[in-house]
Amino acid sequence: MTSHNDTAKVWDLIDKIGFCMLATQDGRDIRSRPMSAYTKRRDGAVYFLTDVASHKDEEISRWPNVCLAFADTKGQSYVSVSGAAEVSNDRELIREIWSTPAKAWWDSPDDPSIRVLKVNPSFAEFWDSPGTVVSYIKMAAAAVSSTRPEMGENEKVKL
Template sequence: MAKPHHDTKMTPAEVQDRIWKLADKIDICMFTTWDGERQRSRPLSARVFRAEHAIYFLVDESGHKNEQVEKYPFVSMAWVDSGGHKYAVISGRAKLSNDRARIADLWNDWDKVWWDDASDPAIRLLSVTPEDGELWDSPNTVVATAKMAYAAVTGKAPEMGENAKVDL
């Protein structure tokens, strides 16, 4: 039996929490870039660090996504919890680096599928600074949209309505 629909409004902080927690829980996201003509998506393992307002990926130095990020740094990441009918999308600015200390810090056993160890010179760090996010709590039902950027700078109050828009 389906649960009755309640028009419960989440606070901006609740929306932010749910987006960050869902991204952290699911790990693998569809990472989407722009190549100048088309969007390109591929699955990547996300390291979600809300306290740093960052999402990190270990990627290989080769691959078209690196060129795309360099030229068009605005990307989006989508996480799906199909069993729970929960979906989150975060968009933001991506930057590629060769930060060897951070790569070593983020390394885990799953990365051995692609590289021998964290010292592999082909590994690059892809960092994303989230700017906005959107959360769906069940199929085709938008629960809230969270604007996750520059709250301290803009000082704008969120627009509340069918979607909750907030700044971080």
Template sequence: MTGSVDKDDVARVWKLIDDIDVCMFTSHDGAKLRSRPMSSHARQSENAIYFLTDVEGHKDQEVAANSEVVLSYAKPGSGKFLAVTGRARVLDDRVLIKDLWDKDAEAFWEGADDPKVRVIEVVPDEAQFWEGPHGVVATVQMVIAAATAMPPVMGDQRKVDLR
């Protein structure tokens, strides 16, 4: 981890979360890790990433037993990847649930007042992003690197402190 916080990198992380939206939410299931895709609701002003979840799911118990989680974001074909580590907790905050409610949530619950709906709040500790060329540009760079015996220029990657 670098010593200082780069505000541009912090803003870049939050923008990547907004742009990609769906992540693989990884939590501890005892000694095992369990991942599942979830739609995130990022709020940089609150330093939190929120997820709507069901009280009957395993995530609630997993987060209660071990709050450390990893959120893995990737945008296919874009060359954009992001991993966020943080601490999670489950909330039964009806106002927040209504505020986060969207059309996607309607596929899973009767409405924002459904008593089974909960919120998982993740407060991020750090992130690492990778953004680089993709498609034809990446292929050309790989060919040039192979021909010149030089490593390819594959874009930016950095660790970012979000605390």
């Protein structure tokens, strides 16, 4: 059973990491690309700004199940999120989640080619360790003592 703490941990890690690889289906192939995530916990959703001309919009319309892979390699924290995606032209939401990184792709939130990609997560798994240096020390100690290292938290979470 998923605990409130595990659910909160998933959202905290997503917020902390911020960027992910969005994996979509393209026929029999899986395609990933880096995306900047915006979360709204009260909606239970992860949002992205995307362009109307992008291939991912077409892929999502045909195969809405996606995976978001968040990775903080220095902090040794990872989250994998599965869910259903949809694309909309919600201009109010676009203005709400607009931020400086979006300026790399569009001049303003009023650009008519911007769309919102919303992911409704259904499942997540996270791995959160004490960090690279501590992890290496634990792995070395385990190798010497022929034991398994305690590498931090790993939980599967139904959202």
